[in-house]
Amino acid sequence: MKAFSTACRLFPIAAVTLCVLISAALDSHGQAPDESTIIHGVDAAVHHRVDSIAGYTVTESYNLFRGSDLTHPAAEMKVLTTYSRETGKSYKILSEDGSHILRSAVFSPLLDNEKRINIPGNVEASWLISANYEMHLQPGGPQQIDNRACYALAIHPRQKAPNLIEGTIWVDVHDFSIVKIEGHGSRSASWITAPSKVSREYQPIDGFAMATHAKAVTESDLLGPTTVTIDYSDYKISLLPQH
Numbered sequence: 001m002k003a004f005s006t007a008c009r010l011f012p013i014a015a016v017t018l019c020v021l022i023s024a025a026l027d028s029h030g031q032a033p034d035e036s037t038i039i040h041g042v043d044a045a046v047h048h049r050v051d052s053i054a055g056y057t058v059t060e061s062y063n064l065f066r067g068s069d070l071t072h073p074a075a076e077m078k079v080l081t082t083y084s085r086e087t088g089k090s091y092k093i094l095s096e097d098g099s100h101i102l103r104s105a106v107f108s109p110l111l112d113n114e115k116r117i118n119i120p121g122n123v124e125a126s127w128l129i130s131a132n133y134e135m136h137l138q139p140g141g142p143q144q145i146d147n148r149a150c151y152a153l154a155i156h157p158r159q160k161a162p163n164l165i166e167g168t169i170w171v172d173v174h175d176f177s178i179v180k181i182e183g184h185g186s187r188s189a190s191w192i193t194a195p196s197k198v199s200r201e202y203q204p205i206d207g208f209a210m211a212t213h214a215k216a217v218t219e220s221d222l223l224g225p226t227t228v229t230i231d232y233s234d235y236k237i238s239l240l241p242q243h
Contacts, residue, residue, distance in 0.1 A: 032173075035137040038151050041176030042169075043129045049177075049208045050127070055084040056237040058210075059094070062110070064102055065227040075102040079111070085240075088118040106228065117163050126163055128178060133157055133164075142173050145180050146201070149173045155183070165198060177209040178202050206237045 033041070058081050063073040075098035079091045091111050096103055117126055125132060138152040150170035157164035167183015182199045197217045202209040214230040 032141065032151075035135075038137055038153070038171070038176060039130050039135050042135070042153070042171055042178070043131075045171070045176045045178070045209070046127055046129050050085075052239055052242075053085065053208060054238045054240045055082070055086075056210075056235055057082050058232050058236075059234045061231045061233070062107055063229045064098070064106055065229075067224055070227060073098060075099045075107065077103060077107050083118065086120065088120060088123070089115050091115075106226070110228070113163070125161075128155070128169060128181070131158075135169075138168070143170065145170045146203075148179055150179050151176075161185075167198075177204065179209070205235050208237065210235055210237075 060079050060081050062075075062077040062079070064075040065072075066074045075096075077096045078094040080094055082090050082092075117123060134156040135153045138154055140152075142149040143152055144150070149172070151173055152168055152170050154167075155169055156166055163185070165181060165183040165185065167181065169178055169182075170180040171177060172179055180199070180201050184197045198215065200214040201212050203212045204210075211230075211232050213232070216228045218226050218228075220226070
């Protein structure tokens with residue numbers, strides 16, 4: 001609660017909606033907020049992050065596994081990712097190992113797709129907000145995810161795209177920040193594969209929900225199951241000036 005109060009003081013404009021929503025939820029005599037309040041809280045938390053972060057760098061470690069062997073990667077790549085809200089994402093490859101064919105066939109398209117998605121004007125369509133997704137609170141009350149109490153919401157994209165997820169998000173009960181996503185792409189990226197099963201985990205870093213681990217499993221009649229994992233480390237976040 002102290003961290004939440006500090007954030008409201010540090011970001012008086014960007015966080016005002018989020019602060020009001022959370023305060024209303026906390027003042028409900030101990031009762032859980034209703035679905036509408038939680039969804040508005042998710043929207044406010046995402047917009048607060050977008051309105052606060054000017055850019056960041058992060059080291060991303062990619063591993064690709066074939067079939068049922070999830071111990072020995074067939075291909076590996078480590079990249080330094082730079083994100084700017086003005087220009088999107090760029091990548092510097094730090095190291096590569098394993099199959100050159102798989103790196104070219106899988107990792108290169110992944111990076112190209114991330115660049116395309118994060119171009120200003122495109123990235124807004126991928127935000128996990130109610131403008132892009134129908135959201136419905138799942139019954140049963142808060143669930144424990146990574147030792148954090150979370151609300152679970154079913155999400156359904158309002159349009160089909162490979163980068164939009166059909167599944168479930170878990171959000172922190174205190175600030176509505178995203179803790180985990182799990183589901184499958186609403187549309188396959190290729191005619192030879194089914195939509196990927198995906199998951200992504202987040203942790204609070206410098207007060208913002210940032211991805212720490214991601215996994216995608218793709219089934220193909222030609223290639224069989226392929227699993228790609230991404231681990232994110234060493235974030236350096238730059239904030240926008242607050243007025």
